[in-house]
Amino acid sequence: MDRGENQLFEFWKSTTEHHIHDHTDCVHKDTFCDLYLRLSLDRDGKTAIERQEADCRAWAARNGLTVRKIHMDRGRSGYKSVERKGFDAALAAVTAGVVGTLIVWKLDRLSRRGIDQVGRVLDDIEKAGGRLVSVVDGLDTSNDSARMAVSMLAELARSESKNLGTRVGHAKRYLRSKGQWIGGQPPYGLLVDPQTKKLVHDPEHAVYARLVADEALAGTSLVKIARLLNEYEILSPRGGQWNAASIMQLLRSPAFAGLMPETETVETDDGERKYTGRVFPYRDPETLDTVGIGEGIITVGERERIIRTLESRTFVHAGKRRPKPEGTALLTGLVHCAVPGCGRRMHRVGGSYQCMARRAGNQCIGASALAEAVDRYVTEQFLTKLPALEQDDPLLVTIADRWVRRVDPEAFARREALTTEIQDEEARLADLEDARYVRGEFGGAAAEERYNRLAERLKGRIEGLRADLRKLPVPFVDVSPMLDGPTLRGVWADATNEDRRGRLSLAVDRVEVTKGVRGQRIVPEQRVRIHWAKPGTGTAARAPRRAPAVDSGQA
Template sequence: MHQDAICDLYLRLSLDRDGKTAIERQESDCRAWAERNGLTVRKVHIDRGRSGYKTVERKGFDAALAAVTAGVVGTLIVWKLDRLSRKGIGQVGKVLDDIEKAGGRLVSVLDGLDTSNDSARMVVAMLAELARSESRNLGTRVGHAKRYLRSKGQWIGGQPPYGLLIDPKSKKLIHDPEHVVYARLIADEALAGTSLVKIARLLNEYEILSPRGGQWNAASIMQLLRSPAFAGLMPETETVETDDGERKYTGRVLPYRDPETLDTVEVGEGVITVGEREQIIRTLESRTFVHVGKRRPKPDGTALLTGLVYCAVPDCGRRMHRVGVSYQCMARRAGNQCIGASALADAVDQYVTEQFLTKLPALEPDDPLLVAIADRWVHRVDPETFAKRDALTAEIQDEEARLADLEDARYVRGEFSGAAAVERYNRLSERLRGRIDGLRGDLRRLPVPSVDVSPMLDGVTLREAWADATNEDRRERLSLAIDRVEVSKGVRGQRIIPEQRIQIHWAILPTRRASIVNEPWRFCGPRAEVGSGSPSPTEVTRVARP
């Protein structure tokens, strides 16, 4: 088969630092195994600084799994099984099932495992559970070490707040001579009641860089001022217990308290005093809405274009949010250097809504916008299947590019001359064409969830559904047809003229899929309710060209 001699590598490192299990070492060992076994490495998927135990997004893992389960490659190689996952047989077992179903195999170099061998699965299950147990034990040991260091008042890791450094001997915080004066300026302005936005603008105006080297904004100022370490107190990130009994970080940082005395623990010098911190926090809390310690769902009245509307001021392009009765540029409100576009929200909403409700019923069945809408909708129905389809589509285009370059090399650049060279060209060309044909066959065999967008072409049905829908449902539908809405800067006191200040960027089918997928849309089956939530596979139908 076309993929049997091709493999992908998956590499992962929880902490992105040098060492014996560094990414470079993993890749070297995996490539050596592939070479010894006559396999060609197609692509290397990497997750740096991503845990295999915690529930976090791993784009490299997702891409590697999609490639092998779609049949793009026949083998997925990992350096060690715990690089793939530390979640036990629950996740690893599903991965094995998916790979086996696709006719592929998983290889673990250091463990000496190859799932093409039937006896390997039992060993994989044992190692997967062992990796999960090791992660739990490691978490326990790290927790004990952190508690010990906290009890000694020593910094336990991470970047200290702006204006502070870590003393290499005592492991306590000391003033950073280069930045502490600016850190104290921030504190003095906050104590004087200056808004965070104005503080950010002041720093940006004088080109004082933030800790990450960019501009300051209100959020970064607030995070700094609320940090316990900014006042010389030991910080601790709050955790909550999840439904499965594990601990999850909330992102909220509080002063650490000794479990026996319940007193806060000092960790060195602070830029502000504990009393000043309490005063600043009282001021900040008086300006914000308190959720009584709980995360509340967004009310139904959330702005219609949230996540879709952007500032059109040159060199800005940041998102706009509804503030009061207007959409306002968040870069301007956060203190960044943007003149800031703003416009009456109702006027923008009405214009975009009318354009949406008018444009869609006027579309022809083969209109590119309608194809893009259907493509987005069907991707939401079955994301796992389309991850495989997208992996195959990308590989087909890459292989076609290689074939085109090979043909240019012979017929344009004249790099293949002589009988032996022509024979080599024919061999390479035949191999590429065979792989492309194989990939196209795999793509045709994959199931294609279908979608019926015909209700969107019925003006009456579309408007009735829109009238009955919530703002969340309306945003869902708008995001199918619209990439972004840009609002330019207006003139104060002048009435907004939507056609002059609002530009709608309608959806476009991604180039890769548009160039490979030759499947026209027609409408059949039951009519999907446009105003309802996300469609289900039973509500929609799509037919591809045989």
């Protein structure tokens, strides 16, 4: 066997040839596993992702399992209510039957939210006939006795996280009492002295920070300050353009005036603490005096004058991090500026949609259009187009797809995980066949036997995955009300703008508005372009009036 054939054989052996089965019901998944790795703080001295992966791979190898995929969440807490895409994908894979085993390095890598979340995960995995393995804890849920141990460890992890938060809070209070920077990026124009842990002027940017302060003290609007900095190509702290919000945040920062900052927190319904984004000067709990943190760009007196000026203006809330409000305009989130190089969202200001980049001080000439005319045009196009769609129109396929994703996202995630894995395995089988018939990399009786073994293994797994996909319920949505003209118009007339936006977003990706000529009435057909939704991957080939959103798995 030559070197090329040997390398190809080793690749296929590593991915497909651990155990050969004669039947293809569910055993196709028994030799495959996925890994879930998580690190809330990716710093030296912490349990590195690489170590987690090595230990999990070693366990899989000892137990005759092939690692199919690694799901990872870096910098994501297992205690707080945050989105973890890696976690969601790993759970979808094992509950859909793509793999039979999900391996974590330690149970607290999976979750630190207690048995409430971990219990639901175990139920879903058990229902799918899978198992969860925790390497360090020595737990395998295929053993009946493991569930009680998992429950105890889950609650212990939740308690540890809660206690850790308490200890971190004490440490921050101690550093604040000493006037030392507690972490994070200091305001623009300032640096943290590594010796004293106090703020000092940044020799490169302090002069521009002072320029911002002088303009604000002179009464210049935040938009004009942002445009001034952008015109002279002075980059913001993140390397992009300045806008009114970033100027506001800088000027309101207590540290910009050399004062210790503190971010306000509130208690949520589930008892956790959540940051509001409102930052104010920290006060010593005993003396109630503010605490200095080093040099500032402005004085405390100048900060008070600037804040009084800002609060006297109508856009007092600009730049504050608040929960996202629901937009009242019809096209909020859908309408964008079509000026070349911009593409930013437009918001309704008064009676017009206006480019937010222009209003924020970015370098855009700024499109603007009468909101009523744009809304009326987009509405009529939507109400006219949908009833005219044929049953196999790609737009109707996409509408059904998006609708069912909203109705049952977990079921859709499982179907999508299986569909994706089937496509990957079919690609491997096609490559193996090319290696034999096109590239001639399997020659001789022994190589022919290896090829047959590998091909049968792949075919068996594909058939098993398809069988699992057929077992999953196919989500259905009734799209007929959107396809009947009178019904659609009646529902539209009675709906709120929020409901209308929901329906529009099923069929429309974005609406673009070009810049008009001052003084001329808007002609929507010339200035408004609707980008209708495009079909994504994994959707149905046809979308009947009562349409499944994904392929049945029989094709």
